[in-house]
Amino acid sequence: MSAIPICKVARGEIIRRRFYEGGKGNLPQKTFFPADSLRAYLTDKKIKEILLCKCPGCTADLDLFRILEPDARSPQITGQYYKTSHRHNPRPAYALFALLIYVEHPLLIFGFLDDGDFYDDDLERSTTRKPFSAEDLKHYTRDFYLRNPLDFAEFAMTFQIAVTQFAIPYMDNGNFSSYSASTTLPFIEERQIGRHFEDGRYTAVGANGKVFRFKIHKEYRKFPVCSSAPLLPKLFH
Numbered sequence: 375m376s377a378i379p380i381c382k383v384a385r386g387e388i389i390r391r392r393f394y395e396g397g398k399g400n401l402p403q404k405t406f407f408p409a410d411s412l413r414a415y416l417t418d419k420k421i422k423e424i425l426l427c428k429c430p431g432c433t434a435d436l437d438l439f440r441i442l443e444p445d446a447r448s449p450q451i452t453g454q455y456y457k458t459s460h461r462h463n464p465r466p467a468y469a470l471f472a473l474l475i476y477v478e479h480p481l482l483i484f485g486f487l488d489d490g491d492f493y494d495d496d497l498e499r500s501t502t503r504k505p506f507s508a509e510d511l512k513h514y515t516r517d518f519y520l521r522n523p524l525d526f527a528e529f530a531m532t533f534q535i536a537v538t539q540f541a542i543p544y545m546d547n548g549n550f551s552s553y554s555a556s557t558t559l560p561f562i563e564e565r566q567i568g569r570h571f572e573d574g575r576y577t578a579v580g581a582n583g584k585v586f587r588f589k590i591h592k593e594y595r596k597f598p599v600c601s602s603a604p605l606l607p608k609l610f611h
């Protein structure tokens with residue numbers, strides 16, 4: 375019996391770190407992959423092990439790129455590389471790498487980093503734009519589409535579905551943000567508390583928009599002030 379490849383082991387570990395709630399009372403179902411638990415698992419050592427995976431899928435993906443020492447690229451994923459280079463702002467790619475592990479193509483990370491200059495902040499910004507298309511993904515994956523169109527189509531589809539559970543926006547300012555409808559917001563323990571009137575009042579009963587209260591998952595709660603007040607209203611019309 376052959377050993378399970380490290381990329382598959384890592385996929386299972388990432389799935390185990392998925393946040394999930396729902397199914398009790400009127401609590402809506404919610405599932406996403408919090409970046410803090412992804413970072414805790416994806417140590418420099420673990421990332422290097424995954425980048426050196428020699429399973430058939432990873433071998434084929436690595437063959438798309440001219441990279442002799444894949445494990446030497448770990449600092450680009452952790453952001454450590456940018457702390458010692460001319461770039462001031464460390465740009466890690468934990469969520470992106472975890473997403474690619476989840477869709478069973480971890481070594482495609484090189485196309486995102488090298489060809490796309492694409493990191494976790496770009497992944498987060500994608501929540502305010504139109505969803506990823508297969509054409510977008512061709513840009514990051516070299517000749518994958520040309521070499522194996524069917525495998526590429528499967529990758530693109532699973533990526534497009536899974537990305538909404540990894541690209542989670544941080545709540546770090548008070549500005550109005552408009553997210554695409556498919557975005558998973560890091561709101562947990564959501565409960566409806568009343569209804570909203572057009573004059574701004576809201577009440578426990580009535581018509582018009584529904585009012586919810588919720589907490590923000592601790593990883594994404596980055597407001598400069600009032601971070602200790604986790605309960606906030608949100609409105610749906």
Ligand SMILES: [Zn+2]
Pocket residue numbers: 379380381382427428429430431432433
């Ligand atoms: Zn592998």
